[in-house]
Structure formats: C-alpha cells, structure tokens
Amino acid sequence: MSESSNARPRPAALLARRASRHHRKAWAAVFAALALTSLLLGSFGLALGSAGLGHARVERYSAADLVVTGDQNTRYTAKPWGSKPETATAGLTERVRVPRAALETVRRVPGVRDVVADEVFPAGVGSSDAIGRPWSAARLGSYGLRDGGPPRHASEVVVGEGTARVGGRVAVRVDGAVATYTVVGVAAGPRSAVYFTSAEARRLAGHPGSVAAVGVTAKAGTSAATLYGRVRQALDAAGLESVGQRAAGDRAGLRVLAGDGRGGAEFLAAAPARAGMLALLGSVAATVVLIALLVVSSTVVQALAQRSRELGLLRAVGATPRQLRGAVGREVGRIAAWAALAGAAGAVPAYLGLRALLGARGALPPGLELPLPPWLLPAPLVTAGLTLLIARVAALIACARAAKVRPAEALREPEPGTARRVSGLVLLFLGVSAAGTATLQDGEAAAAAAGAATVVLVIACALLGPWIAEGAMRVLGAPLRRFGGASGRLAAANCTAFARRSGAALTPIILVTAFVTVQLSAGATVTHAAGGQAREAARADYAVTAAGGLPTDALERVRDVPGVVAATRVTHGTVVLARRDTGSPRLDRLPVLGVTPGGLARTMDPGVREGDVGGLRPGAVAVGHDQARALGVRPGSTVTLRFGDGVEARLKVVATYDRELALGSFLLAREQLARHTSSLRAEADRVLVAGPAAHARALRRAAPGAEVTKDPAPERLRPEDQALGEVVTVAAVAAIGGFAVIAVLSTLSLITIGRRPELSLLRLAGAGRRQVRRMLRLEAAATALTGLVVGAAVASAPLLAFSVAFAHSLPHLAPVQAALIVLVVAATAAAGTLVPSWASLRGRYPAPAGQG
Structure with missing residues (x-):
C-alpha cells in the first residue's frame, strides 16, 4: 500500500467500511458505552445549563419593578502564595436588612411611583407555621382581597384563604408571644400569610430602624431598566449599607434586584443552593468523563485484541501503522457518531427523570426555579461532540500498540512489558500515598484525597491486571484443581496461561467494585457515624x-x-x-x-x-x-x-x-x-x-x-445540601454501575467470542458440553471473585483513610448494598462468559461415551 497523501485515505476508508460491517458484535459494546456517555453528559449538561439559569421564584414581589434588599453575600479576600489577591464569596441564608433611611432615598428618585416597606417574620397560627407581613406589602405581589377589608387597627389581620373566616378570631404566635386578632379580610395568594397593619408589623418584626426589603414601582413611561440605574445611583450617592457590621474589607452595600432576581429577596436559600448544585454537578460530570474514557478505551482495546490476527495479516501485506490507525479511527468515529446521537436523544428524558427525583426527595430548597427554555434543549448535541472527542482519544490510546503489531506477534498473546509493570507499581504507590494523605486532612480535603486515591489505584490495577490474575490463580488454582475435577484443571490452566486476557476481564470488575463501594460507603460512613454520635449525645x-x-x-x-x-x-x-x-x-x-x-x-x-x-x-x-x-x-x-x-x-x-x-x-x-x-x-x-x-x-x-x-429524636445537624448530594450520588452510582456493567459484559463477551476455536478444539478433543460449561462457570467465578476482592481492597484503602480522618470510625456499608454489588458483578460475569459460548457448544462433536 502506498504512503502517498492521495492514496492514504482510500485504504483507510475501505478498511473501516469492511471492518465495521464484519465486526458488528465487537463494536456493539463500544456503541453502548458511548451512547451511555452521551446520555449522561447530555443530561448533566442540561442540568448544569438549567442550574446556571436558575433563580429564586418571584411571588411576593411579582408586581414590583425593583426590590431593594441587603447584600446577601459575604466575601473574604486573601493573597495566595506567589499570586494576586483572590476573593471568595458565599451566600447568606439569614436575612440582611435594609436601613429605613433607604425609603426616603428611593422615594425621591425621578420616575418612582410608589415605595413600599416590607417586613417578613415567622409567625404561628394554631399549629401551623406562617409568615407575617404588613398589608401594604400585599400589593407588591398583586394579592387582592377575596372577602372583607384591609386591617385598620392593630388588633385586626387579613389571612390567607382557608385559614379563617371574616369576623372570626385567630391566635397568632410571634416570637413566642401569643395574641388574638380579629380577621377582617381574606386575601388571595399563599395560605400561610398573615397581614397586619404597617405599625403592628413593624412592632412584631422587632427592628424599628430597618425593613426586610423595599418594593419599588415605576411611573408610566419609565422603564424598569431606566429606573434601575437611577435607584442604583441614588443609593450609592447616599452611601447606604446593609444593617449590621460586616467583616473588615467586606463592604455590604444595598442591592437592587430586577426581573427574575427579585425572587432572591423572598427565598434566601435558593442562591446558595444553586451555587452548591453547580459545583456538585460539575464534579460528577468530570467523574463521568474520566470513567467513560477508561471504559471506552478498555472496550476498544478488547475489540482490537480479538482482531490481532487480522491486523497482523494487514501488516504482512503492507498496511502501514498510520493506515491502520486511520482505519480504526474511522471505525470508532462512525460508531461514535451514531452512539452520540442516540444518547443525545435520551438526554432530555434522563434530565427530566433527575429533576423529578430531586423534587420527590425534597433535595431542592423551596423557591428554587430551574428553567428549561426551548433553546437549551439542543445542549445534548453539544455534549455529543465531547462524546466524539472521548471516542477519538480512546481510539488513539487503543491503536498505540495494535497498529504496530507485527505479523508474528499476532499469532500469540503478547507478554506484558516491564514498562507496564513499573508504571503500575508507581501508580499503586501514588494511590496508597494519596490515601495516606487523606488521613492528615479534614472535611472536603479528605474526601478529595480519597477520591483521587481511588482513581489512581484503579488505573494501577488495570496496568497490573495480568500479574494480579496470575497471582490470583496461584491462590485459587489449587482448590480448582483439587475440587473442580477436569473442568477445574482446565479453568486453572486457562487463567494461568492467558494472564493478560484474564487481567483484561478483571479491570472492569475492579472498576465497578471500587468506585461504587467508595461512592456508597463514604456517605454511609458519615451518616452512620453521625447517627451514632447523635444517639450518644441524646x-x-x-x-x-x-x-x-x-x-x-x-x-x-x-x-x-x-x-x-x-x-x-x-x-x-x-x-x-x-x-x-x-x-x-x-x-x-x-x-x-x-x-x-x-x-x-x-x-x-x-x-x-x-x-x-x-x-x-x-x-x-x-x-x-x-x-x-x-x-x-x-x-x-x-x-x-x-x-x-x-x-x-x-x-x-x-x-x-x-x-x-x-x-x-x-x-x-x-x-x-x-x-x-x-x-x-x-x-x-x-x-x-x-x-x-x-x-x-x-x-x-x-x-x-x-x-x-x-423520647425525641436525637439532636443532629445535617448539611444544607445533604439531600441534593444523596440524590446526585445515587445518579452517579447508577452511571458508574451502568458503565461497569457494559464494560464487564463487553470484555467477557469479546474474550469468549475470541475463544470459540479453543472451545471447539476442546470439544473435538473429547470434552463434553457439561465439562466445558462447568469450566467456563469456574473461570467466571474465579474472575468475579478476584475482581471483587481486589476491588474491595482498592476501595478499602481510601475509605479507611477517609473514615478515620473524617468520622473516626471504620468504613460502613449497608449489607444490602454490599450484597447488591456482589450479585450484579456475579450475574454480569456469568452472562458475559456463558451466553456467548452457547453457539460454540451447540454443535455436535465426537465425544467419549457418557460425556456431553
């Protein structure tokens, strides 16, 4: 074959077309892994986009053009080592109040039609929690009267629908003090609202020199954008700041909210929760990309390994490494394009399912809106491009060795090299060191060190897979030979002779066991330890x-x-x-x-x-x-x-x-x-x-x-984003589990398909169907057991470091979850080994009497 630039694309395209047509089963696993990658990245992309556009719902201030509030953020500036000063910002979940002097300042701004002071304070009506407000602020949300009239005296209130009738009496508790009021009106809007006169609301709020927020409406002909600039300029000129002494260097000026931002004055926890959600989803998406790269690379490598003889033949007839790389790249590109589109099509339903799960578990704070505008729906097509990039990188990794294979090497299983062993040992040392570092950290730093240790240890085990498989067979080989009969001896001999093949089968099992165990056990350990501490403290x-x-x-x-x-x-x-x-x-x-x-x-x-x-x-x-x-x-x-x-x-x-x-x-x-x-x-x-x-x-x-x-429940504090973290962790575990199941099934299926000549030879040599099936079952059991043990060992190092540093206890995992991991691994290993072998065992071969 010519190396000229004009002839190069044609052989690669021809090879890619022929190979993708004749190796559909080998590429099916790659298609499934890439489709899942595209689906997950598309759904997380939609979630990130929706969270990025998220805002607090506008209810009480829907009729106001602007809302003036205190600064609900605090800041901290420090100078990192050898760098410029940086500022960290965190949202505040308790109300920062506005000085009453801001009312007159805003009222004098040209174009302002009305300025309304709002108070918001917790109240109780009977056994229910309610929100107390002045009746004058009801018009900021267009809440009109359904019955009766407004309160005119301190002893009168307006209540939400369904709370009480006009003319009735209600006992309202504010700051522990109970007073009885006459209901003079019933208002539209939230049922939990109780409206007082302005003076009574100011007295009950207990802040005579400040207000909760200031609602501003514009005169006819004055736009909200124009009024915003004028109000902002007036407040800055007056030098007004939020009530309360802030940290040095943290100037807390007043904020002017417009549009969707007005909801931030109502639901204070929405903005901090949105920021936490963005960080969490970004972290999970990065983990998905990493695992997808590992799984797709593994499946592509295994698909090419089954074609080593074909690649060797192509090299023998003159195909260059560049042509083989181009052919494989085109094959993967074709598969990836269709897989990315299939995954992108399912991203919207997957995102809607995640939203429904978040809502059902109460993981989102009240008032947080996560919009999904029509123009955001094509976002999965953008993330599909990232899926194609992952496929391309995986193909380059997989082709690094396959394209250079020599014809003679294609006829035998190559021995793993020294460089691979050294790299694996170095990564193993780094992983253990990272786990050890976690014991010296606290909080998020310990969790991050433990997560990094898990990733590094899994990659190390992937590199050391052949030696792990060889060592495992030394341990399991004796009982297999002693108690497994002829099938056991065959299983032990196969696993020992083809250590690299066995190592490839171990890698996805170690991946699913380690990652899922770490994800489930880390949260369970903290929850279990916190529950134990709460019971001890009660x-x-x-x-x-x-x-x-x-x-x-x-x-x-x-x-x-x-x-x-x-x-x-x-x-x-x-x-x-x-x-x-x-x-x-x-x-x-x-x-x-x-x-x-x-x-x-x-x-x-x-x-x-x-x-x-x-x-x-x-x-x-x-x-x-x-x-x-x-x-x-x-x-x-x-x-x-x-x-x-x-x-x-x-x-x-x-x-x-x-x-x-x-x-x-x-x-x-x-x-x-x-x-x-x-x-x-x-x-x-x-x-x-x-x-x-x-x-x-x-x-x-x-x-x-x-x-x-x-006998009250023990006092126990829970992080604000715990429910959100639990739901996203479940989604992450499901994603990792799905990747791993695909990897295990594809790897073992491709290995078994590649062994069909070997199985046929065993049948010709006199092995019966039951003996061969039992041999395959024993091999699958040995592979699953080794993968589970090594995966548990990989998970135990970072988990032990994290639990000792963070919870001062041993790692905890619910027995049901542990059993589910074992069951999924065992069932997947059995299916990946036994199902593809059925075709090879259906034929008739001469066998000794009494066998088969």
Missing part, C-alpha cells in the same frame, strides 16, 4: 416545640415543672467560616447549634474534651475537636466567625468536644445565635427536657399551644 426525655416560636419565658416555666431535672433551649442556625486552603481564600457555610448552657450536660452530651460548655455566653463558643485542630485553637483562644446574616464576631473558645458530626463544628450561646437568625421554624427552636418523672400534660400547661414529644 439525654433528653421530652422536646417542647411551637409554631411561630416558643415564648420568651418558656425555658424558665418548663424548668419550674415538677419532675424536670434540667431544660435546654436549642436553636439551629448557620455560620460562615473564613479560612485559607493552600493559601487561597475559602468560605464554608456550616450548620451550628445555639444552646442555653445551664444544665446542658443533663439534656445533651457533646463529649467535652477540654474546657467547660457551661461557660457558653454571648461572645463565647465551643469548637469541635477536629475543627479546633484544623484552626489551631484550644480553650482560651479566639476564633472569628460570621453569622448567617454576615455579621462578624470574634469569639472566645471555652471548650472543645468530640461529637461534631452530630452537633456541628461550633456550639454557641442561644441568645447570641438567635439575634442573627431570621427564619426560625418550629423544629429549629425547641426546649429539650431531662426529667423522666415529669409529665407531658404539665409541660403543655407550662407552654400553652406547644407540642410536647416524648
């Missing part, structure tokens, strides 16, 4: 909660109940920790507890190591032992935290404790945390009671309208 016999918050004096009244030994008021909140990660600025938003210190040891046991949690007062903090070690603090030190509304405080450490997976990294004085918490829910504010001799009826009398729970 001391309370009762929990007292109330919609709209407990009365201010509820704690003292509960403590006076006969039989009560101790009572602690507990409030959930968030803080933001600013720190450096390898020199770069980082902001972590962490869930925390605020507690009253008196009698805390009787109601909750945090496992104090040093100091005394009885010293928790405003200005003090108790720090979890791991967090204290990471920050380098101990009792007597100081730590700087930012509360959920962005206000910074320098706190004195009074104690360190062990059970931080359950109770959070910081314990604060409830009095201080509550001042920075604007969205108390009934379950987020409660009194824990220690007193087995106390009676629930007496506790209800002490806190009228409250709910009393006997």
Whole structure:
C-alpha cells in the first residue's frame, strides 16, 4: 500500500467500511458505552445549563419593578502564595436588612411611583407555621382581597384563604408571644400569610430602624431598566449599607434586584443552593468523563485484541501503522457518531427523570426555579461532540500498540512489558500515598484525597491486571484443581496461561467494585457515624416545640415543672467560616447549634474534651475537636466567625468536644445565635427536657399551644445540601454501575467470542458440553471473585483513610448494598462468559461415551 497523501485515505476508508460491517458484535459494546456517555453528559449538561439559569421564584414581589434588599453575600479576600489577591464569596441564608433611611432615598428618585416597606417574620397560627407581613406589602405581589377589608387597627389581620373566616378570631404566635386578632379580610395568594397593619408589623418584626426589603414601582413611561440605574445611583450617592457590621474589607452595600432576581429577596436559600448544585454537578460530570474514557478505551482495546490476527495479516501485506490507525479511527468515529446521537436523544428524558427525583426527595430548597427554555434543549448535541472527542482519544490510546503489531506477534498473546509493570507499581504507590494523605486532612480535603486515591489505584490495577490474575490463580488454582475435577484443571490452566486476557476481564470488575463501594460507603460512613454520635449525645426525655416560636419565658416555666431535672433551649442556625486552603481564600457555610448552657450536660452530651460548655455566653463558643485542630485553637483562644446574616464576631473558645458530626463544628450561646437568625421554624427552636418523672400534660400547661414529644429524636445537624448530594450520588452510582456493567459484559463477551476455536478444539478433543460449561462457570467465578476482592481492597484503602480522618470510625456499608454489588458483578460475569459460548457448544462433536 502506498504512503502517498492521495492514496492514504482510500485504504483507510475501505478498511473501516469492511471492518465495521464484519465486526458488528465487537463494536456493539463500544456503541453502548458511548451512547451511555452521551446520555449522561447530555443530561448533566442540561442540568448544569438549567442550574446556571436558575433563580429564586418571584411571588411576593411579582408586581414590583425593583426590590431593594441587603447584600446577601459575604466575601473574604486573601493573597495566595506567589499570586494576586483572590476573593471568595458565599451566600447568606439569614436575612440582611435594609436601613429605613433607604425609603426616603428611593422615594425621591425621578420616575418612582410608589415605595413600599416590607417586613417578613415567622409567625404561628394554631399549629401551623406562617409568615407575617404588613398589608401594604400585599400589593407588591398583586394579592387582592377575596372577602372583607384591609386591617385598620392593630388588633385586626387579613389571612390567607382557608385559614379563617371574616369576623372570626385567630391566635397568632410571634416570637413566642401569643395574641388574638380579629380577621377582617381574606386575601388571595399563599395560605400561610398573615397581614397586619404597617405599625403592628413593624412592632412584631422587632427592628424599628430597618425593613426586610423595599418594593419599588415605576411611573408610566419609565422603564424598569431606566429606573434601575437611577435607584442604583441614588443609593450609592447616599452611601447606604446593609444593617449590621460586616467583616473588615467586606463592604455590604444595598442591592437592587430586577426581573427574575427579585425572587432572591423572598427565598434566601435558593442562591446558595444553586451555587452548591453547580459545583456538585460539575464534579460528577468530570467523574463521568474520566470513567467513560477508561471504559471506552478498555472496550476498544478488547475489540482490537480479538482482531490481532487480522491486523497482523494487514501488516504482512503492507498496511502501514498510520493506515491502520486511520482505519480504526474511522471505525470508532462512525460508531461514535451514531452512539452520540442516540444518547443525545435520551438526554432530555434522563434530565427530566433527575429533576423529578430531586423534587420527590425534597433535595431542592423551596423557591428554587430551574428553567428549561426551548433553546437549551439542543445542549445534548453539544455534549455529543465531547462524546466524539472521548471516542477519538480512546481510539488513539487503543491503536498505540495494535497498529504496530507485527505479523508474528499476532499469532500469540503478547507478554506484558516491564514498562507496564513499573508504571503500575508507581501508580499503586501514588494511590496508597494519596490515601495516606487523606488521613492528615479534614472535611472536603479528605474526601478529595480519597477520591483521587481511588482513581489512581484503579488505573494501577488495570496496568497490573495480568500479574494480579496470575497471582490470583496461584491462590485459587489449587482448590480448582483439587475440587473442580477436569473442568477445574482446565479453568486453572486457562487463567494461568492467558494472564493478560484474564487481567483484561478483571479491570472492569475492579472498576465497578471500587468506585461504587467508595461512592456508597463514604456517605454511609458519615451518616452512620453521625447517627451514632447523635444517639450518644441524646439525654433528653421530652422536646417542647411551637409554631411561630416558643415564648420568651418558656425555658424558665418548663424548668419550674415538677419532675424536670434540667431544660435546654436549642436553636439551629448557620455560620460562615473564613479560612485559607493552600493559601487561597475559602468560605464554608456550616450548620451550628445555639444552646442555653445551664444544665446542658443533663439534656445533651457533646463529649467535652477540654474546657467547660457551661461557660457558653454571648461572645463565647465551643469548637469541635477536629475543627479546633484544623484552626489551631484550644480553650482560651479566639476564633472569628460570621453569622448567617454576615455579621462578624470574634469569639472566645471555652471548650472543645468530640461529637461534631452530630452537633456541628461550633456550639454557641442561644441568645447570641438567635439575634442573627431570621427564619426560625418550629423544629429549629425547641426546649429539650431531662426529667423522666415529669409529665407531658404539665409541660403543655407550662407552654400553652406547644407540642410536647416524648423520647425525641436525637439532636443532629445535617448539611444544607445533604439531600441534593444523596440524590446526585445515587445518579452517579447508577452511571458508574451502568458503565461497569457494559464494560464487564463487553470484555467477557469479546474474550469468549475470541475463544470459540479453543472451545471447539476442546470439544473435538473429547470434552463434553457439561465439562466445558462447568469450566467456563469456574473461570467466571474465579474472575468475579478476584475482581471483587481486589476491588474491595482498592476501595478499602481510601475509605479507611477517609473514615478515620473524617468520622473516626471504620468504613460502613449497608449489607444490602454490599450484597447488591456482589450479585450484579456475579450475574454480569456469568452472562458475559456463558451466553456467548452457547453457539460454540451447540454443535455436535465426537465425544467419549457418557460425556456431553
């Protein structure tokens, strides 16, 4: 064949057409892997695009052209080593308020028709949580009256539909204080809203010098864009900032929201959740790309390995390595094009299924909208291009050796080289080192080190596959020969003689076992350890909660109940920790507890190591032992935290404790945390009671309208994005499992198809069908067992490092999940080995009597 530029494309195209027509079974696995890759990347691409366009739903401010709010972000600037200063930003989930002076500033702006001050505060109507607002703010959402009239006196309210009738009386609880109001109107809109007069709403909100938000409407003829510029300029000129002292260098100016951004003033958790969702989906998509490259490369290599004699013949008749690479590249390109389109077609239904799963599991915060505009639907076609790139890279990797094969080498199985062994051993060492590094890290750093260790160890095992298979046969060969009869001896001889073939079969099994085990066990280990810590910390016999918050004096009244030994008021909140990660600025938003210190040891046991949690007062903090070690603090030190509304405080450490997976990294004085918490829910504010001799009826009398729970669930904090992470982890595990099943089936099927002459020869030599089938079953069992053991070993190293560093316990995996992994691997290995052999065993061959 000519090497000229004019003749080169023609032989490659001819070879590609003929090969793709005659090797359809070999390329079927590559097609399936690429189609799954395209589907997953397309669905994650849609998810990323939708999350990128995501915003908080606009409800209460739908009739306002602009909304002025406080700055719901906090920032931290630091200078990394040898680089320019960088700024990290984190969203705040507690309301940052607007100074009342902004009302007059905005009212004087030309083009403003109306300026409305809004207040938003938690309330309770009966046993239900509600939101209190001034009636004047109802028009910002076009919420009109369905019946009755507006409130004109402090004792009158308007309620949502279905809450009460006009003329009735309702008991409303705000900040623990209960008052009875007359219902004068029923409004359209959310049922959970309660509207007061402006003065009464201002009194109940408890912030006379500030408002929650300011709604602005434009005069006729003034566009929202024009008004936005004017309002922005007026606020900047006035030098107004958000209420509350921010960290040094974190200037908290007021924000002006328009369009879809107006929803950010209503649903404060939507923006932080959207940012976390983008980061999580991006990480999973990167993992999918890596695994897809491994699986597709493996399937292409195996498909070419079954054609080694054909490639050797082509080399013998004059085909150059470049021509063979071009032919294989064209084959893979054709398969990849159709596979990418097939996967892209299923990406939209897959994304809609992921959205439905997120909604069913409550993984999305209230108010977060994830739009899917029509112009975003072709996004899977873009990710299909990435699938084609993955296929091209896989083809180049696979062709590196196949295109250079010599005719003589094609007739025998090549021995793995020294370079491969050395590379595998080096990667094995690096993987173990990365796992060891995870033990020295904490939190996300430990998880990242463990994940990197898993990837490196799997690649190392892929390179060392022949030697792993040879070593496994030394262990399993003796029992196979002793107890397996003739079939066992044949199975042991085959696995030993064809170590490279056996190693190729092991790689996808190790992949599925290691990756799925790590993904499932990492979360299960933390959850199991946190649950254990929560049970150990629980001391309370009762929990007292109330919609709209407990009365201010509820704690003292509960403590006076006969039989009560101790009572602690507990409030959930968030803080933001600013720190450096390898020199770069980082902001972590962490869930925390605020507690009253008196009698805390009787109601909750945090496992104090040093100091005394009885010293928790405003200005003090108790720090979890791991967090204290990471920050380098101990009792007597100081730590700087930012509360959920962005206000910074320098706190004195009074104690360190062990059970931080359950109770959070910081314990604060409830009095201080509550001042920075604007969205108390009934379950987020409660009194824990220690007193087995106390009676629930007496506790209800002490806190009228409250709910009393006997033997309450242990106090346990959960990360804000835990539900989202769990759902995405399930999707990732399903994706990895799907890739691995395809890889196992394709690899074993191609190996078995390539062994048909060998199986036919065994039948001609006198082996019966049952003997050959039993031999194949034993080989499949040995392969599956070896892959499971090695995969478990690969997973155990990073998992052990992660669990010891993060949870201080051994790795945990639910028995049902472990059994499912074993079952899937065993069933896939059996199907990949036995099903393709049926055709070879259907024919009739002369066999000794009594066999077959």
